[in-house]
Structure formats: C-alpha cells, structure tokens
Amino acid sequence: MTAADPDRSMPRADDPIAEVRNLTVAFEMDRGQSRVVDDLSVDIERGEILGVVGESGSGKSMFASSLMDAVVEPGVASGDVTYHPPSGESVDVLELSKGELQELRWEEVAMVFQGAMSSFNPVRTIRDHFVETLSAHDYNVSDGLERARELISDLYMDPERVLSSYPHELSGGMSQRVLIALSLILDPELLVMDEPTAALDLLMQRSIISLLDGIQEKHDLSIVFITHDLPLVAGLADRIAVMYAFEMVEMGPTDELLTDAAHPYTRALLNSTPNLRAPIDRMRSIDGESPDPVNIPSGCSYHPRCPMADEQCREVDPEPYRVDGDHAANCHYWEEAAEAVPAVTEEFDDAGEMGAAATERTPERRSGEPVLSMDDVEVYFEQESSAFSLFSDPDDVKAVDGIDLDVYDEDVVVLVGESGCGKTTLGKTAIGLQRPTGGVVEYRGQDVWQARDLVGDIDIPYEEIRQSLQIIHQDPGSALNTHRRVRAVLETPLKRWYPELDGNDRRERILGMLEYVGMTPPEDYIDRYPFQLSGGEMQRIALIRALLINPELILADEAVSALDVSLRVEMMDLLLELQDTFDTSYLFISHNLANARYITEKADGRIGVMYLGELVEIGSPERIINDPKHPYTQALRWATPELDPDDDPGERPMRKIDIPDAANPPSGCRYHTRCPEAREACRHQRPELVEAEGEEPGYQQAACFREYEDHEYWDSEPITDEDDADSVDSGTGPGTAEADD
Numbered sequence: 001m002t003a004a005d006p007d008r009s010m011p012r013a014d015d016p017i018a019e020v021r022n023l024t025v026a027f028e029m030d031r032g033q034s035r036v037v038d039d040l041s042v043d044i045e046r047g048e049i050l051g052v053v054g055e056s057g058s059g060k061s062m063f064a065s066s067l068m069d070a071v072v073e074p075g076v077a078s079g080d081v082t083y084h085p086p087s088g089e090s091v092d093v094l095e096l097s098k099g100e101l102q103e104l105r106w107e108e109v110a111m112v113f114q115g116a117m118s119s120f121n122p123v124r125t126i127r128d129h130f131v132e133t134l135s136a137h138d139y140n141v142s143d144g145l146e147r148a149r150e151l152i153s154d155l156y157m158d159p160e161r162v163l164s165s166y167p168h169e170l171s172g173g174m175s176q177r178v179l180i181a182l183s184l185i186l187d188p189e190l191l192v193m194d195e196p197t198a199a200l201d202l203l204m205q206r207s208i209i210s211l212l213d214g215i216q217e218k219h220d221l222s223i224v225f226i227t228h229d230l231p232l233v234a235g236l237a238d239r240i241a242v243m244y245a246f247e248m249v250e251m252g253p254t255d256e257l258l259t260d261a262a263h264p265y266t267r268a269l270l271n272s273t274p275n276l277r278a279p280i281d282r283m284r285s286i287d288g289e290s291p292d293p294v295n296i297p298s299g300c301s302y303h304p305r306c307p308m309a310d311e312q313c314r315e316v317d318p319e320p321y322r323v324d325g326d327h328a329a330n331c332h333y334w335e336e337a338a339e340a341v342p343a344v345t346e347e348f349d350d351a352g353e354m355g356a357a358a359t360e361r362t363p364e365r366r367s368g369e370p371v372l373s374m375d376d377v378e379v380y381f382e383q384e385s386s387a388f389s390l391f392s393d394p395d396d397v398k399a400v401d402g403i404d405l406d407v408y409d410e411d412v413v414v415l416v417g418e419s420g421c422g423k424t425t426l427g428k429t430a431i432g433l434q435r436p437t438g439g440v441v442e443y444r445g446q447d448v449w450q451a452r453d454l455v456g457d458i459d460i461p462y463e464e465i466r467q468s469l470q471i472i473h474q475d476p477g478s479a480l481n482t483h484r485r486v487r488a489v490l491e492t493p494l495k496r497w498y499p500e501l502d503g504n505d506r507r508e509r510i511l512g513m514l515e516y517v518g519m520t521p522p523e524d525y526i527d528r529y530p531f532q533l534s535g536g537e538m539q540r541i542a543l544i545r546a547l548l549i550n551p552e553l554i555l556a557d558e559a560v561s562a563l564d565v566s567l568r569v570e571m572m573d574l575l576l577e578l579q580d581t582f583d584t585s586y587l588f589i590s591h592n593l594a595n596a597r598y599i600t601e602k603a604d605g606r607i608g609v610m611y612l613g614e615l616v617e618i619g620s621p622e623r624i625i626n627d628p629k630h631p632y633t634q635a636l637r638w639a640t641p642e643l644d645p646d647d648d649p650g651e652r653p654m655r656k657i658d659i660p661d662a663a664n665p666p667s668g669c670r671y672h673t674r675c676p677e678a679r680e681a682c683r684h685q686r687p688e689l690v691e692a693e694g695e696e697p698g699y700q701q702a703a704c705f706r707e708y709e710d711h712e713y714w715d716s717e718p719i720t721d722e723d724d725a726d727s728v729d730s731g732t733g734p735g736t737a738e739a740d741d
Contacts, residue, residue, distance in 0.1 A: 055244070067109060106137060125164060202593065203639045239254060258270070291304070371585050373441070375441075443465045514544065669685070685705070
C-alpha cells in the first residue's frame with residue numbers, strides 16, 4: 001500500500017471563493033435514507049473554472065444545488081458551504097434566511113440549469129424576464145437592460161430581436177445563451193452551470209464553451225461547470241473533480257487528470273468515452289453498475305467494479321491521497337492504477353489521426369440489391385397558420401429535400417447533423433413511419449407506399465415490410481409502457497407477428513433474449529416494471545423488442561445519447577454483436593460524431609452528414625473524420641471535443657453560429673450563409689454529391705463546388721459577412737418553424 005501524504009484531504013485553494021466541508025444531502029425514503037451527496041469537501045478557487053464530471057446519479061446536480069442552498073424538499077443539506085465575497089464577511093450559505101438567500105442568489109451566486117425552456121415563462125417576453133429579475137433585486141431597470149443588451153451581443157445574438165421575442169421563438173442554442181446572459185445580469189461572482197449544454201448540438205456546445213472562456217475572463221467570474229461529458233470540459237476547466245457514488249474521488253489540474261489520472265474509476269471513465277483519436281479497440285465500458293444511494297458499499301464505494309480491489313478496499317474507505325501538488329485521489333493503490341487500468345489517452349498519436357487501422361469498404365458491400373433504397377426523397381411540412389399569415393400562403397418546412405440513400409444487407413449508416421437538419425424525419429421516412437412528399441422509398445425493390453395503399457403491382461405485402469423495418473427510440477423511458485411489466489412489453493410484438501407461439505414459447509424466447517443481452521439472471525428481470533430498470537437496461541429492453549420479430553433494418557434514433565458516457569460503448573458493441581447474430585442492418589441517427597466514428601469504424605459502415613434537409617457528405621469514417629471535404633463536416637469535426645488537454649480546436653470555422661430558418665432556407669448551397677469558403681456562385685447554384693479524392697482509404701462523396709475540378713466557383717468573388725448581411729437571416733425568431741431533427 002502507498003503511504004498517505006500527511007495532509008489526507010483534497011487540496012485547499014489559496015484564495016477560495018467557496019469552501020465546502022462535510023456536505024451531505026439526504027432524502028428520507030420508505031426503504032431507508034438516500035444519501036445523494038456523502039460527506040463531500042472541496043474548495044473552489046476564485047477566478048477558476050472547476051469542471052465536475054461523473055455518471056448520471058453520482059450527485060453532481062445535488063452538489064450544484066447545495067452551493068445555493070437550493071436542494072428541493074424533502075432533501076436536506078447539512079455540513080458547511082461558506083461563500084467568501086470579494087469584500088465583507090464570509091457567510092455560511094446553509095444558515096441563511098430566506099431573505100438573505102434571495103439576496104445571495106443571482107447577485108453573488110447564479111445558476112444556469114440544463115433545460116433552458118423550462119426556465120422561462122412561455123407567455124412573457126425575454127425582456128420581461130430581465131426586467132423581473134432586475135426589479136426583484138432593486139436594480140436600475142434601464143441600466144440593467146443596457147447590460148442585458150451588451151451580454152446578449154457578447155453571445156452573438158441581436159439584442160433587440162432577442163429581447164422582443166417569446167421563449168418559444170428562440171432556438172435551443174439561443175435559449176441557452178439567453179439563460180447565460182440572464183444569470184450574469186446582476187454581475188455575480190460565482191456561476192454554477194448544471195449540464196448547460198447537454199441538450200444542444202455539438203456545434204452549439206463548442207460555440208458556447210468558447211464563449212464561456214471569454215465571458216469568464218471579461219466578467220472576472222468563478223465557474224463550476226457540471227457535466228457528464230469529460231471531453232466537453234477538457235478544453236475549458238482549470239481543474240476537474242470526478243464524482244462517483246456521491247463523493248469526489250479525484251481532483252486535479254485538467255492536464256494532469258486527463259493524462260495521468262490516479263483513480264481507477266477516472267481511468268475507466270476515460271477509456272469508456274467515445275472520441276475521435278483513441279484506438280477503437282481500446283475503448284470499453286465500465287463493468288458493473290453505480291451503487292444505490294440507500295445501500296452504498298462499505299469501504300471504497302468503487303470496489304465492486306474495481307480490478308484492483310482487495311480486502312482493505314472492501315473495509316476501509318480511502319481518504320484523499322496527495323498525488324502531486326493540487327492532485328489528489330481517494331484510492332489506497334493510486335500508484336498502481338496506471339498499470340492496472342491503462343488509459344487510451346496515452347495512445348494518442350502525434351498526427352491526431354485514428355489509432356485503429358483503417359479498412360477500405362469493399363465494392364461488394366455496396367453492390368447488389370439494397371435492403372432499403374431512397375430516391376430523391378422529399379418531406380415537406382406546412383407551417384401552422386398565424387394571424388400574420390391570413391393573407392398569404394404559409395411556407396413549407398423542407399425537412400428532407402431531394403435525398404438519395406441506399407442501405408445494404410448488414411450495413412451500418414449513421415446520419416449526423418444539427419437539430420432541425422432532418423435526420424429523424426429521413427429516418428422515419430426510411431422505415432415507413434413518415435409518408436414522403438416526393439420521391440420513392442423501396443424495400444427490396446418494393447415501393448413501400450404503393451404496398452401501403454394497395455396500388456400497382458405488389459410483390460411484398462405491407463405487413464411484411466412493417467415487420468422488417470423497426471425502430472429504437474432515443475428515450476427508452478418514454479418508449480416503454482411504465483404500467484406494464486417487461487414480460488408484457490416483450491410479448492406484444494410476439495403475439496402480433498408470431499400468433500402460433502403459446503405462452504411458454506414466448507416466455508422462453510424472452511428469457512433467452514434477456515440473457516443474450518446480459519440481463520442475468522433473466523428471471524429477475526422479466527417481471528419488473530420499466531421504472532425498476534436502469535437507463536442501460538431499459539435501452540436493452542427496447543432493443544430486444546425490436547429484434548424479437550427478426551427485422552432486416554432497425555432505425556436507431558439517438559439510441560445511445562440518453563445513456564451515460566460509460567454505457568455508450570457497451571451499447572454500441574451490443575448492437576454490433578446482435579447484428580452478427582440476426583443479420584440486421586442499422587440506420588443510426590446521431591448528433592455525436594465520436595459515437596458515429598466508433599460504430600461505423602467497427603462495422604465498416606458509412607457516415608452521412610445532413611444540413612437543412614440535404615445530404616452534404618457521405619463516406620467511410622476514415623475519410624469523414626480525418627479528411628472531411630464539405631466545410632460543414634469540417635465544422636462538425638472542429639466541434640467534437642477531445643480528451644487531449646493540448647487539443648486546440650482553433651477559431652470557429654463558421655461565419656455564424658445559428659442555423660437558418662428551415663422554412664426559408666438559403667438559395668443555392670444552403671450552407672453558404674455560414675461557410676467561410678463560400679463564393680458568389682454558392683448563392684445561386686446547388687451543388688450535387690460528387691466523388692471526392694482523398695489520401696485516406698475508403699470512399700467519399702461531397703456536395704461542394706470545391707470538389708468540382710472545373711466550376712465557375714473558382715473564379716467568383718468570396719462572400720463576406722458584410723455581403724451576406726441582407727441575405728437569409730441566421731438563427732430563429734418570431735414566426736420560425738424548425739424541422740424535426
């Protein structure tokens with residue numbers, strides 16, 4: 001065992017803005033006391049950005065709420081949370097009266113919550129929200145609104161347009177930025193951000209992270225940034241604290257923690273995080289499950305999952321061991337962790353390319369009859385009429401606009417892009433859940449909608465098509481009937497498609513599938529309700545339900561995005577394992593390029609990039625990740641955070657952050673209003689997908705004039721922001737309708 005440093009505590013800050021000592025948050029439950037924060041102590045340095053990471057349910061949000069004494073009843077926070085203002089006496093936040101807390105909150109300590117839309121009153125304008133906050137704290141409203149305009153402008157939005165809008169008239173990214181501006185309106189000293197970018201796309205996440213860096217310096221803020229996404233905070237935080245089982249198990253400077261983590265959980269968390277540079281075969285999920293807050297293991301809370309655990313770990317709860325300077329870890333054997341749990345971050349190559357060998361997609365896999373074929377598919381939605389459109393025809397939202405795509409036997413295609421680009425609409429159209437406005441969708445050469453409408457020659461009946469095309473939804477919690485047991489949920493498709501099976505046959509088939517996906521012993525799960533399952537277990541049930549009827553293609557709509565980072569690799573591996581067994585093809589929807597890279601590289605699949613209803617690039621993951629041709633794909637690549645602390649993404653490769661209105665997309669190349677490479681030809685002509693040359697193995701098509709050898713693009717004038725000011729407005733505003741993601 002390594003000898004402990006005499007100072008057995010987390011490192012103390014030289015100039016703390018807040019000190020937390022022995023913080024515990026507990027809820028009394030019928031089955032016992034639930035401790036969701038367990039005797040936590042930490043200092044927050046004045047002027048620093050502290051990242052707090054961990055799996056769902058680790059206690060991150062409760063820790064954040066405790067900093068403002070905002071734990072919801074019946075939760076009770078105990079211990080000491082001491083806030084040190086720049087001048088005046090320090091205060092114990094947990095001992096303040098209601099009036100004193102009202103003064104502390106927003107003026108001294110402000111918070112940005114995860115769901116921006118739930119933080120706004122939908123019937124009041126954004127201006128009203130600022131006025132209400134200023135008035136409640138007796139601030140001068142006129143001066144406050146000037147500060148609001150400055151903050152909104154700093155966040156790359158038009159102040160007057162935003163202030164006059166209602167919350168629903170703003171996009172998700174704009175709403176989140178407005179909430180950040182609102183949190184800063186009273187010039188607080190400490191800003192607590194609880195998963196502030198979790199619901200946003202990669203581009204908006206990266207943009208907000210970049211903005212936060214500048215805002216923190218400009219307004220001299222201290223920031224606590226809560227997230228489950230390690231790569232996201234890697235380029236922002238000065239220090240990172242890792243939470244597991246309701247306590248902080250490791251804390252240190254960001255570069256040290258990412259490159260030389262000392263706790264086996266931190267190292268396992270790094271290995272389980274999909275990213276663009278680590279070797280695919282080294283990424284793996286964390287075995288086991290997080291502990292129950294009512295029944296926390298004795299000794300080290302991580303010992304049931306730790307490969308290093310011994311009797312001491314099971315009996316003695318480790319206090320922090322000083323690793324080096326400001327780096328500490330709660331592990332008896334921290335010096336041996338690097339050897340026991342090698343980290344994938346140690347294998348980043350100097351060139352920043354993929355660690356795994358690239359494999360070229362064979363022509364045979366792309367030839368023959370596809371399982372599913374989409375030819376010039378269009379899906380338009382008519383906007384709802386408003387008082388302003390009584391005398392004019394409403395614009396159509398072109399959710400999908402002229403897409404060709406084939407999916408073959410045992411194929412994997414992942415569609416990526418921002419919210420509103422039409423990914424989900426295209427996916428639902430592919431499996432017959434959405435009728436196309438134009439174009440043809442065929443299953444094994446049979447027009448799906450002709451079979452549905454009993455029109456023309458029908459070689460494959462619609463019932464067979466429906467059975468062969470299935471879906472796994474993003475949120476298994478809402479996709480499963482919470483009032484029905486697992487047995488009933490899984491029996492339903494069997495009763496419909498295999499009526500010849502009796503009750504015993506159905507039960508045996510269900511038990512077999514539960515065991516196959518690792519839910520053992522299956523008898524323990526078959527009679528549970530969905531709410532008695534973890535997120536990963538619920539997603540397995542949704543997967544079993546789709547596979548029980550032997551489909552040929554499954555639409556996996558963000559099927560891993562709702563899972564903890566530590567479970568995503570495990571779920572993607574399971575999907576590929578089941579593909580080998582059931583000969584199933586997958587059409588994935590994802591906003592995460594790292595997830596797309598992981599599953600397509602392992603499956604020899606393709607990544608398709610969508611933008612405003614169009615497919616702008618498609619190809620093998622080696623080409624899309626390492627040699628993107630379309631400027632929009634390059635922007636997605638820039639926006640994907642890395643685990644490498646030395647990673648510098650550089651300047652944002654886009655002229656504007658916000659996506660244009662899907663009901664009124666730009667003419668020509670739809671990306672030209674944001675593209676740094678755009679020229680006058682891009683305003684008027686729409687590029688088609690063409691084969692792209694590249695040094696990486698694989699294949700690639702891109703819809704960009706820069707891939708045309710001889711085109712007037714090369715002789716036309718570049719577009720500047722000034723030239724484009726009167727073009728299609730970027731962002732969303734009053735009257736905007738966004739396409740389905």
